[in-house]
Amino acid sequence: MASGKSLDAEFAAVTEHWSPRVIAEANGQYVKIARVEGELVWHAHAEEDEFFLCQRGVFGLRFRDGSQVLLNPGDFHVVPRGVEHLPFTVGGEAQVLFVEPAATKHTGEVESERTRSIASQLAHI
Numbered sequence: 219m220a221s222g223k224s225l226d227a228e229f230a231a232v233t234e235h236w237s238p239r240v241i242a243e244a245n246g247q248y249v250k251i252a253r254v255e256g257e258l259v260w261h262a263h264a265e266e267d268e269f270f271l272c273q274r275g276v277f278g279l280r281f282r283d284g285s286q287v288l289l290n291p292g293d294f295h296v297v298p299r300g301v302e303h304l305p306f307t308v309g310g311e312a313q314v315l316f317v318e319p320a321a322t323k324h325t326g327e328v329e330s331e332r333t334r335s336i337a338s339q340l341a342h343i
Contacts, residue, residue: 235252251314253311257305269318270315271292271314274311275308277314278306279304279306
């Protein structure tokens with residue numbers, strides 16, 4: 219029987235902040251990880267919900283209505299489709315696992331220096 223993969227080893231392979239890495243695919247969904255620090259950009263995904271699970275550190279999501287969600291290790295949150303959000307960290311680096319449809323663009327329709335293509339997220343496979 220084959221052995222499973224190590225989440226810690228997958229995170230160790232990520233060398234750049236805000237650069238998602240696809241680690242698995244199931245039912246048309248990508249399971250991605252990222253090491254993050256600071257803020258990303260305000261963005262939304264018109265057709266896709268996003269599931270976030272904090273693995274290490276403190277990861278947050280701000281919303282345009284002024285509310286925010288803070289995730290500690292083991293905490294998760296789903297951002298519904300169409301909801302504009304700003305991912306950020308508190309107190310340094312965080313490690314985040316997230317699940318979204320395979321076609322989801324990293325920063326929605328917003329292009330920034332941190333935007334990563336699906337091809338770059340799959341480059342290691």
